[in-house]
Amino acid sequence: MLQMKTHYPDATRVEPVNRHTLAVIVDNEPGVLARIAGLFSGRGYNIESLTVTETEHEAHISRITIVTTGTNSIIQQIKSQLERLVPVHRVIDLTLTGEAVERELCLVKVVGKGDYRVEAMRLASAFGARTMDATLTSFVYELTGTTEEVERFIKLMTAVGLVEVSRTGVAAMARGAEGIV
């Protein structure tokens, strides 16, 4: 290990890294997203995906879905640090509450002629993507699925003329009858 001349202790732990999906229920007040994004950047945590919209308009409550990676102790810290923010009501670790439903939407534009165009159509229908726009040389497809499905779709489309991608990031919900408010 690198021996630094410093008055800080060395890093001593190596632990495996896992992926977790968190649902964060917050007051939809100005700056709340900056607070959360800033917490992640300021403390050096990863954000793989983040989605946010107001879910209860009257109560001004938003639900933020964050996909993050870290060791178990980092994930625990992330949750505690999020809960420490004053406008945060609750943090639910959907990865721990059992396999959650995780969906993401993507829009994909492909441009091409001849075989490429035919192959693009075939792939789109194999994935169950919807055609949202078409011209003589292009398509815009919409696909909703897990992050892995979306990734696979985009990768295949790259080979047949993909020119543009737009993704929403993950929306997630625990399975079963119990609801989170």
Next chain:
Amino acid sequence: MSETMTGAEMVIRALQDQGVEHIFGYPGGAVLPIYDALFHQEKVRHVLVRHEQGAVHAAEGYARSSGKPGVVLVTSGPGATNAVTGLADAMMDSIPLVCITGQVPTHLIGSDAFQECDTVGITRHCTKHNYLVKSIEDLPRVLHEAFYVAQNGRPGPVVVDLPKDIQFKTGSYARPLSNQHKTYRPTVKGDMDHIRAAIELMANAKRPVFYTGGGVVNSGPHAATLLRELVRLTGFPITSTLMGLGAYPASDKQWLGMLGMHGTYEANLAMHECDVMINLGARFDDRITGRLDAFSPFSKRIHVDIDPSSINKTVKVDIPIVGDCAHVLEDMLRLWRQNAQTPDKLALKDWWGKIEGWRARNCLAYRKSDETIKPQYALQRLYELTKDRDVYITTEVGQHQMWAAQYFKFEEPNRWMTSGGHGTMGYGLPAAVGVQLAHPDALVIDIAGEASIQMMLQEMSTALQYNLPLKVFILNNEYMGMVRQWQELLHGGRYSHSYSESLPDFTKLAEAYGGVGIRCDKPGELDAKIMEMISVNRPVIFDCIVDKTENCFPMIPSGKAHNEMLLNDYLGETGADIGSVIDEKGKMLV
């Protein structure tokens, strides 16, 4: 009952309703309406500082020494950015503050208007919470909520950014029935099952130690009283962090002194060898743990903290208890008594025997001199000559701060104000201003270094204006001593830019401000001059010329374990049992 008034008037009224007696501030364009509202009343006394950073530190000193929240008022732009260092300091040390900043009118926000800065953006990371108030209807709630958030749960600074047009607008003000935030409710009562498990673990401990911190002080004087009861009842040894000093009386025989990088030999070895560690309101800071994989390798750990994010952050614990120290201590005491717990007397006797052996090493001994004043000697004398008075100590940052922590003995909480987490040079003098305002008749001393004191020296003028007879006691070693010490240790003694060149004549400076200057460079004259300092009822700068080469020991060097401490080579008159290896440089590795 609601009344109609302007936003600026609401600010002052809310302060009055919160029982605020002093605020620390500095005017400017964006807060002039609030200054005007201040002008028309006498309940809230405004203290004009000389720099906004000073205002925040003064509010910190005020808060820490009185248990009340500190309040700051500054203008937009440069006023707000000058306050940032103070806010970051209060955040790190969990000090409850409310800081009101002026802002450009709402319609100009985002236009790079004169003295505009994104105050809520800039302070987001160094406040517990902040608000930009864009409508007069929100103002009364936000003002009161700010006090609630600052003081409840883990305390911290809260900024309320108030655009100038909102200060002019009229609206209706009524004191809210409760200041509570609508959802923020920190847990104060600990989980009883966990507390029960903790008591069980404690009752069966063979080598226990209490490790207490700033959280006990934050929790209030009652927590300190309960702590004393529990410690005496159990007979366990107790150590504390820099931030927790005074919660347990330093004169007591169960007290081991401060732990950590510059902590005592006995405290650090007790932490290293213990089998049960009871952490009350301390956050396993890296100045405490040193090398994490070698930290207290044999212990089961109990951790009481009001902030869940402090638990298992760097050090894994066996029994986490989220709650307020006073609440949890009360439950602990009750359970201990109910179950008529008796600790393992024999094991404890052995443990104390071991500790006494470490104590006999007399780790704070140093080589005395008749020619030059040793900094440790100066502080010992300062302590001896002031201990029977109503004394409050603040410090700057550096060696002098550590020596103050080692040689001053605190018997009560809230008597010791220091910048621990942020380590802000310049903290001590403005903090002393705040302390003296909260305790007008007390003896307030800022233990300073000649480098640190120059960072906030302008606050001498504040001290003079408000007749605050505070004392600045400079341990003048002509070096940024703490930097020099690290350069010796890590960089081959290359003293790159750590010499204090072109020092002013501090006694003349004191006089220039209208205070009193005293210089002392002879050990023989020290007592008389300290007495002179105490007897003057005006601000004093005491320039104590000390040994330029002295280093601060004990010390746990970079990334080492508690049992790899460097000690002073001097063994003291007691000629204590060396016990272990000393290499030729006199550094001891245990």
